[in-house]
Amino acid sequence: MISERFPPVTWVAGALAWVLGLVALRPLVGSDPLVVAAQWVIDSVPGSVATWAIETLGKDAQPALVFGVALATVAAAAVCGAVVWYVDPVRRWRSRVTGTVAVAVFVATAVGFFEAGSGLSLRWLVATLLAPLPPLALWWRRTDAMAPVGRRGALRGVGSAVGALAVGGIVARGVGGPPRGSGPQPGEDLDRLEEKTAVGTTTPAPTPVADSGEVDSRRTVNNTVVSTAETDTDFGFDFAGMPDRVGSASDHYVVDKTISTPQVNADAWSLSVEGIVDEAGDYTLEDLVTHPEARDMTVTTACISNAVGGNLISTVDWRAVPVRALLEEAGVGADAVDVVTRAEDGYTEALPWSVVRERDDIVIAVGMDGGTLPRQHGFPARLLVPGRYGMKSTKWVRSVRVAASDHAAYWEQRGWVEQAVVNTLSYVRAVQRRGDRIGIGGVAYAGRRNVARVEVSVDDGETWTDATLEDPPSPHAWRRWRHVSERPDSGPIDVVVRATDGEGNLQTSERSGPHPGGSTGWHRVSVSL
Numbered sequence: 001m002i003s004e005r006f007p008p009v010t011w012v013a014g015a016l017a018w019v020l021g022l023v024a025l026r027p028l029v030g031s032d033p034l035v036v037a038a039q040w041v042i043d044s045v046p047g048s049v050a051t052w053a054i055e056t057l058g059k060d061a062q063p064a065l066v067f068g069v070a071l072a073t074v075a076a077a078a079v080c081g082a083v084v085w086y087v088d089p090v091r092r093w094r095s096r097v098t099g100t101v102a103v104a105v106f107v108a109t110a111v112g113f114f115e116a117g118s119g120l121s122l123r124w125l126v127a128t129l130l131a132p133l134p135p136l137a138l139w140w141r142r143t144d145a146m147a148p149v150g151r152r153g154a155l156r157g158v159g160s161a162v163g164a165l166a167v168g169g170i171v172a173r174g175v176g177g178p179p180r181g182s183g184p185q186p187g188e189d190l191d192r193l194e195e196k197t198a199v200g201t202t203t204p205a206p207t208p209v210a211d212s213g214e215v216d217s218r219r220t221v222n223n224t225v226v227s228t229a230e231t232d233t234d235f236g237f238d239f240a241g242m243p244d245r246v247g248s249a250s251d252h253y254v255v256d257k258t259i260s261t262p263q264v265n266a267d268a269w270s271l272s273v274e275g276i277v278d279e280a281g282d283y284t285l286e287d288l289v290t291h292p293e294a295r296d297m298t299v300t301t302a303c304i305s306n307a308v309g310g311n312l313i314s315t316v317d318w319r320a321v322p323v324r325a326l327l328e329e330a331g332v333g334a335d336a337v338d339v340v341t342r343a344e345d346g347y348t349e350a351l352p353w354s355v356v357r358e359r360d361d362i363v364i365a366v367g368m369d370g371g372t373l374p375r376q377h378g379f380p381a382r383l384l385v386p387g388r389y390g391m392k393s394t395k396w397v398r399s400v401r402v403a404a405s406d407h408a409a410y411w412e413q414r415g416w417v418e419q420a421v422v423n424t425l426s427y428v429r430a431v432q433r434r435g436d437r438i439g440i441g442g443v444a445y446a447g448r449r450n451v452a453r454v455e456v457s458v459d460d461g462e463t464w465t466d467a468t469l470e471d472p473p474s475p476h477a478w479r480r481w482r483h484v485s486e487r488p489d490s491g492p493i494d495v496v497v498r499a500t501d502g503e504g505n506l507q508t509s510e511r512s513g514p515h516p517g518g519s520t521g522w523h524r525v526s527v528s529l
């Protein structure tokens with residue numbers, strides 16, 4: 001009986017050994033075929049499904065999907081094994097079916113590791129040869145002879161599989177990750193990079209911690225820090241919960257569709273400017289960092305999927321070169337319609353040339369917070385489009401192409417709005433009691449329209465008072481605001497905030513979810529202090 005049932009089990013064991021081998025070899029190549037398959041699923045499901053997954057599961061959706069792909073592989077093997085063993089007509093073709101599957105496993109491994117990032121390299125060859133060994137060893141024993149193999153044979157098979165895996169894993173770890181080149185590294189000091197050149201790359205922003213004075217108690221309600229402090233000093237813009245006026249690279253939120261963050265070797269990278277241009281060109285990272293039009297700019301970026309009051313918004317200093325400057329150097333043809341950016345991960349975005357031509361703030365960023373870009377923020381270079389949601393800002397950009405027709409970009413194909421101009425927003429971040437006084441503070445942002453006014457209500461919108469506004473760090477950034485009132489008695493406070501942009505438009509109170517054009521509505525926080 002056992003021998004009758006054993007073959008399907010061998011298939012399952014083989015699939016497991018294969019899947020584990022792929023994961024074990026991941027460090028060698030940087031990614032693995034399971035991740036490639038999962039990414040392929042993300043890229044090919046209908047936009048509504050992808051959007052739903054990103055909105056509801058956020059970053060967790062991605063590891064879950066990789067696990068799902070592994071599980072599906074094992075399940076498929078079980079089905080195959082059962083069919084081959086139990087279905088009579090197929091039984092006769094058993095060795096042929098098994099042979100075909102073996103070849104398929106081999107090809108999938110080869111293609112998968114190739115796509116996983118190593119291309120045709122020695123690492124690819126080693127990974128491709130090692131990963132299929134354990135499953136093939138298991139299958140071999142079962143298929144060359146029709147005779148059943150006993151438990152000892154099975155144990156030997158499993159033993160050799162585990163052994164091969166261990167060797168593979170040790171080799172992978174010993175050899176280390178894929179080559180990163182000796183040139184600029186992610187997060188490297190930008191000035192040092194310039195010196196070198198002269199001689200010869202869904203995590204919400206962590207809850208901010210800017211504090212002044214002792215805080216006696218502190219809790220967080222809907223991303224708002226509620227605290228009490230024993231101090232008589234006046235409220236500034238930095239009290240518990242207030243974000244820094246300009247944040248750092250490490251506390252910037254991260255959102256992308258990639259399961260494993262692209263790892264770009266800056267030595268081998270260059271940005272190509274191509275399409276309808278007189279003369280296509282390539283820019284190295286050094287070319288961009290030392291470009292005569294390179295400039296420093298402080299920019300607030302918000303994700304279109306941020307909920308009202310959410311943490312997918314950050315402000316940081318960038319070093320960047322206007323796309324307009326690069327395109328003018330290339331000479332844009334008269335038929336130009338769209339400027340399409342394409343990224344390492346297949347992501348694309350597009351902006352009309354008529355807009356790019358007029359705006360010096362649409363830039364290729366090569367520096368962030370004094371360093372080169374961190375990997376997760378697009379090393380070595382990314383687009384920045386102030387005033388539009390983050391989706392317009394292609395990370396890991398590889399090419400800027402001038403096209404003669406309208407290009408449907410990655411998120412646009414998935415049902416999000418094309419222009420993605422940010423909606424005016426104002427968020428409460430901090431409520432603090434100091435004796436009889438209550439300080440309320442937060443941020444407001446209206447993209448290029450700028451924030452002209454912020455009003456705060458402490459009675460759920462019945463009455464409104466103007467908040468004190470801090471000067472924005474730049475025309476492309478948010479403004480911090482605060483509102484201080486006398487309130488000796490403790491009790492519930494229903495805070496509501498609303499902003500007015502520089503064109504005189506009051507932020508809409510109408511509540512809408514992020515899809516398709518970004519969330520709207522006033523941020524409300526009820527606290528007791």
Ligand SMILES: Nc1nc2c(c(=O)[nH]1)N[C@H]1C(S)=C(S)[C@@H](COP(=O)(O)O)O[C@H]1N2
Pocket residue numbers: 252253254255256257258301302303304343344345347376377378389390391392393394395396397
């Ligand atoms: N290549 C690429 N660029 C991308 C994305 C992506 O998935 N791939 N995600 C976009 C989205 S939706 C946002 S909100 C911003 C986030 O940038 P950050 O992670 O540096 O904050 O990157 C954008 N650029």
Ligand SMILES: [Mo]
Pocket residue numbers: 255302303304305389390391
């Ligand atoms: Mo986004």
